[in-house]
Amino acid sequence: MIFDFEMIDSFYKQLESRILEIRKKLNHPLTLSEKILFTHIYSRNHIKSFGRGIDYVDFLPDRVAMQDATAQMAILQFMMAGKETTAVPTSVHCDHLILAQSGAAADLKTAGVTNKEVYDFLSSVCNKYDIGFWKPGAGIIHQIVLENYAFPGGMMIGTDSHTPNAGGLGMIAIGVGGADAVDVLAGMGWELKFPKIIGIKLTGKLSGWSSAKDIILKISGLLTVKGGTGSIIEYFGEGAESLSCTGKATICNMGAETGATCSIFSFDKSMIEYLNATGRKDVADLARENEAHLKADSEVYADPARYYDQYIEINLSELEPYINGPFTPDLATPISKMKEEAAKNNWPIDVEVGLIGSCTNSSYEDISRAASVVKNALSQKLVARSEFTITPGSEQIRAITERDGFLELFRKIGGQVFANACGPCIGQWARKDANNKKVNTIIHSFNRNFAKRTDGNPNTYGFVASPEIVTAIVLSGKLTFNPLTDTLTNGDGIEVRLAEPEGLNLPPDGFGNIDSGYQKPVHGSDEKSIIIASGSDRLQMLSPFKEWDGKDFFNLPLLIKAKGKCTTDHISMAGFWLKYRGHLENISENYMIGALNYFNDQTNSILNQLTGSYDTVPHTARAYRESGSGSVVAGEENFGEGSSREHAAMEPRFLGVKVVLVKSFARIHETNLKKQGVLTLTFVNKDDYNKIKEDDKIDITGLSKFAPGSQITVTLAHSDGTKEKFLANHSYNESQIEWFNAGSALNIIRKSNKINGI
Numbered sequence: 242m243i244f245d246f247e248m249i250d251s252f253y254k255q256l257e258s259r260i261l262e263i264r265k266k267l268n269h270p271l272t273l274s275e276k277i278l279f280t281h282i283y284s285r286n287h288i289k290s291f292g293r294g295i296d297y298v299d300f301l302p303d304r305v306a307m308q309d310a311t312a313q314m315a316i317l318q319f320m321m322a323g324k325e326t327t328a329v330p331t332s333v334h335c336d337h338l339i340l341a342q343s344g345a346a347a348d349l350k351t352a353g354v355t356n357k358e359v360y361d362f363l364s365s366v367c368n369k370y371d372i373g374f375w376k377p378g379a380g381i382i383h384q385i386v387l388e389n390y391a392f393p394g395g396m397m398i399g400t401d402s403h404t405p406n407a408g409g410l411g412m413i414a415i416g417v418g419g420a421d422a423v424d425v426l427a428g429m430g431w432e433l434k435f436p437k438i439i440g441i442k443l444t445g446k447l448s449g450w451s452s453a454k455d456i457i458l459k460i461s462g463l464l465t466v467k468g469g470t471g472s473i474i475e476y477f478g479e480g481a482e483s484l485s486c487t488g489k490a491t492i493c494n495m496g497a498e499t500g501a502t503c504s505i506f507s508f509d510k511s512m513i514e515y516l517n518a519t520g521r522k523d524v525a526d527l528a529r530e531n532e533a534h535l536k537a538d539s540e541v542y543a544d545p546a547r548y549y550d551q552y553i554e555i556n557l558s559e560l561e562p563y564i565n566g567p568f569t570p571d572l573a574t575p576i577s578k579m580k581e582e583a584a585k586n587n588w589p590i591d592v593e594v595g596l597i598g599s600c601t602n603s604s605y606e607d608i609s610r611a612a613s614v615v616k617n618a619l620s621q622k623l624v625a626r627s628e629f630t631i632t633p634g635s636e637q638i639r640a641i642t643e644r645d646g647f648l649e650l651f652r653k654i655g656g657q658v659f660a661n662a663c664g665p666c667i668g669q670w671a672r673k674d675a676n677n678k679k680v681n682t683i684i685h686s687f688n689r690n691f692a693k694r695t696d697g698n699p700n701t702y703g704f705v706a707s708p709e710i711v712t713a714i715v716l717s718g719k720l721t722f723n724p725l726t727d728t729l730t731n732g733d734g735i736e737v738r739l740a741e742p743e744g745l746n747l748p749p750d751g752f753g754n755i756d757s758g759y760q761k762p763v764h765g766s767d768e769k770s771i772i773i774a775s776g777s778d779r780l781q782m783l784s785p786f787k788e789w790d791g792k793d794f795f796n797l798p799l800l801i802k803a804k805g806k807c808t809t810d811h812i813s814m815a816g817f818w819l820k821y822r823g824h825l826e827n828i829s830e831n832y833m834i835g836a837l838n839y840f841n842d843q844t845n846s847i848l849n850q851l852t853g854s855y856d857t858v859p860h861t862a863r864a865y866r867e868s869g870s871g872s873v874v875a876g877e878e879n880f881g882e883g884s885s886r887e888h889a890a891m892e893p894r895f896l897g898v899k900v901v902l903v904k905s906f907a908r909i910h911e912t913n914l915k916k917q918g919v920l921t922l923t924f925v926n927k928d929d930y931n932k933i934k935e936d937d938k939i940d941i942t943g944l945s946k947f948a949p950g951s952q953i954t955v956t957l958a959h960s961d962g963t964k965e966k967f968l969a970n971h972s973y974n975e976s977q978i979e980w981f982n983a984g985s986a987l988n989i990i991r992k993s994n995k996i997n998g999i
């Protein structure tokens with residue numbers, strides 16, 4: 242079955258004429274990224290030469306994918322838009338909430354109980370809004386997207402950082418926050434700063450122990466965790482063409498570790514093979530007919546340094562395996578240097594656990610290569626010296642790797658197969674003794690290895706390598722083992738060397754017909770069919786925020802004047818609070834609890850002007866809201882930097898914060914606040930921040946003349962009876978002012994739906 246074939250067919254039918262139109266308007270050779278971006282511009286009248294890394298542009302992606310943790314609030318918001326279906330094909334994937342503990346079957350059963358209300362809710366809304374629902378155990382979002390939805394030349398967004406995985410099939414696929422997803426689901430343009438483009442030419446060919454993973458491990462070291470920020474990484478060259486489609490996906494997936502917007506490969510025969518193997522021959526045929534438009538122009542390949550903002554060449558024939566870490570994915574060590582680096586840095590070299598799989602590395606190729614290492618080890622009477630776990634990326638992959646005997650080989654050396662889900666990759670790993678916080682080393686083929694990410698223990702040294710290198714290290718038990726040069730002692734006391742891994746890009750017996758865990762939506766069910774368990778503390782229906790009453794704001798008490806850095810983590814903490822992502826009232830209890838109060842240098846302790854005593858930020862905000870006044874939040878530079886978490890903007894609105902006044906905003910957070918109807922202002926004179934006192938009442942006036950470029954007056958009434966007045970700027974454009982007037986961006990869509998009788 243090919244999902245959404247009509248949409249894909251229609252895309253390819255229009256592709257040539259769109260490319261012609263773009264060529265006419267831009268009049269210069271095009272990179273692949275430009276072709277895809279320009280063919281997905283929201284308003285075709287707006288095609289012009291945009292400043293890369295400068296101009297903000299509205300796009301119209303072809304599809305949206307959401308994982309279960311982020312989908313909850315995105316869908317709750319989308320429900321307020323009053324639409325019958327999502328504006329573009331959409332899917333939801335139950336992968337993040339499954340705890341890896343006792344093995345796939347038992348863990349899935351437990352997840353079905355502990356997460357029942359979330360799954361029931363998501364399943365029911367997917368039915369109502371015609372969204373594809375992938376049940377728990379079906380697999381990890383990015384693997385499912387690659388196997389079923391991605392297509393060359395397409396553009397998608399996903400509410401997860403590793404959405405770029407689909408770049409392995411030539412798609413621009415970008416990880417976003419829930420608020421961005423809501424825009425696309427509701428049919429609005431999705432805004433992105435037009436990316437810079439980094440060109441990477443791959444020459445030569447991989448061999449022996451080196452794999453696609455080592456390419457991105459090396460690139461992570463070259464670019465560092467910031468080097469790709471604001472850029473698309475575009476791969477090409479004969480080395481790129483020699484890689485399998487799933488190998489390409491691994492590289493695109495982990496491009497997120499360089500901060501890149503996404504990564505992409507040009508169309509080639511590996512994509513045709515993968516599409517054919519996964520039952521999408523018709524898509525492969527359409528892509529082949531449009532091949533010229535699914536690559537950069539020949540002028541670009543002839544002189545890449547001229548057309549890319551940054552240009553890098555890597556010779557795959559010279560690439561050796563890498564091990565990256567600990568604690569950061571950009572600390573790249575070639576395997577031949579690991580003994581030296583480990584000794585120099587005092588890294589613990591006894592490896593307790595090796596973990597393979599995840600959305601990054603659980604293709605047939607990955608698993609077959611790792612299994613070949615195990616097969617060779619068993620034939621040489623070797624045993625595993627570390628624990629070993631396997632997390633298949635999808636039921637499809639689990640079923641065929643079981644069928645073809647690979648999982649059984651892993652079990653023979655003590656491997657434990659977890660559910661097809663994120664599990665240890667996102668800290669959903671009930672690792673024995675992790676609470677002891679003892680220093681230890683693990684190695685995995687996932688993408689991120691920040692402290693605490695896998696098991697919550699800050700003393701776990703997490704290293705990243707390819708599945709075959711992880712497997713070799715499991716057999717040796719040592720981080721410093723180099724299978725290219727070192728030997729192992731077998732059960733007979735003989736020194737043996739592991740043979741080079743061998744694998745197949747695709748299963749020779751095909752993917753077979755399996756129950757993939759997909760739930761086809763039964764479109765058209767009514768509101769009542771949406772299941773939210775009564776008394777649920779994890780899910781809560783949202784109510785639209787009230788529209789602006791047209792009046793200036795008077796006498797608003799200061800809620801908190803935040804001192805120094807105030808990121809989205811300070812505003813809406815993660816960790817414990819993640820379980821409340823679908824319950825605005827409950828998660829609002831974390832509002833600003835991490836922010837430092839300017840007046841006492843404490844967190845979550847602020848003056849409640851109503852009682853005269855100190856209280857928590859959420860309680861005080863709630864008290865002001867209930868007294869009918871609302872409140873003001875003040876802050877310093879780059880307020881709201883960090884993630885695009887929409888809760889950080891919904892919570893203040895829910896708690897009655899009317900104005901956030903800061904020295905400067907992180908742009909995404911500012912836009913999120915605007916979308917929720919909170920007035921965002923910046924000091925004209927940044928020193929005015931110093932004038933705000935703890936017990937101030939604040940007037941915000943001039944809103945009747947609210948227009949692009951206008952200024953707003955802020956008046957502080959101090960408790961000693963004096964007043965100070967200053968001006969504040971805003972960055973609202975016409976349509977954003979409409980959001981403010983309507984009470985939120987979604988209110989506008991709901992209203993227009995009502996007007997149109999939807």
Ligand code: SF4
Nearest residue numbers: 403599600663666667
């Ligand atoms: S497996 Fe890891 S990287 Fe992939 S989606 Fe899950 S948490 Fe994210």
